[in-house]
Amino acid sequence: AQTVTQSQPEMSVQEAETVTLSCTYDTSESDYYLFWYKQPPSRQMILVIRQEAYKQQNATENRFSVNFQKAAKSFSLKISDSQLGDAAMYFCAYRFPFSGNTPLVFGKGTRLSVIA
Amino acid sequence: GAGVSQTPSNKVTEKGKYVELRCDPISGHTALYWYRQSLGQGPEFLIYFQGTGAADDSGLPNDRFFAVRPEGSVSTLKIQRTERGDSAVYLCASSLIGGTGETEAFFGQGTRLTVV
Structure with a gap:
């Protein structure tokens, strides 16, 4: 079965700075999709960015980008x-x-x- | 509607009671998912509908949980003989089916169920 691991329960960043959130996953498949979702206090899950595994180029959406390392099964999110x-x-x-x-x-x- | 709508937003019930949670998906979306998010956890899959039928109910924890989608639109998650361990946020998501490949899932704001 596929599993997703986020090893950082909490992170903090100064306003205007850059932060990276880590994610690793386990799968035996070669083609799949990876996502980062944001959940504010309103509880609604909002899609931030997605990556198709067959694409080598890392996805970017404005201030959000990913570092997708397929061999390492790593998918980190960078917020600039x-x-x-x-x-x-x-x-x-x-x-x-x-x-x-x-x-x-x-x-x-x-x-x-x-942090302001 | 413009987005996925879930009602009620919050529900408090006594242990042993029956509850119904409603999800109104985006118009035209044929796929509908229910997830359960316990405190401090990510959402976990409960059941998936394709049209009116439950295509995959492998995530339902036991036979106290049941869901229907009689007309292929609105879905109701039903929980019988509620237990304190059922307390969680129940999230609904819908997506447009377009063959294989990724179609974005849109989430509602969830129903927070508290069993006292």
Whole structure:
């Protein structure tokens, strides 16, 4: 079974600085999708960024980028120019969508605090 | 509607009671997922609907949990004889099916269930 591990329960960053959140996963598949979701106190999971495993180029979305190391099964999220609104829980997730619409497998999350 | 809507937002019930949690997905989304998020954990898969049928209910913890989606739109998660261990946030997500490959899952704000 696939597993996702986030080894940092909590992280903090100064406003305008850069922070990196770690994620490792375990799978025997070669093609799959990886995601980072943000969950603010409102509880709604918001997609931050996604990466297709067959793409070598790391995904970027404005201030958010990933470092995808397929061989190491590592998928870290870098947040640049951190803003107060970035404070939230961040979840790394895996999905293998090639046999029906399979569900997301989530890590336990990292709580990010942004210090003004 | 514009997004996934879940009602109620919060529910407090007594141990042993029956509860229903409702999810109204984005119009036209054929795939619907229920997840359970316990305190300090990431969401865990419960059940997946493709249209009206439950395509995968392997995540339901026991036979006290049941879900329906009779018309392929709104879904109801039903919990009988609630126990204190059922206390959690129940998240619903929907996505548009387009064959194999990734389709983004959109989440509701969840229902926080507290069993006292």
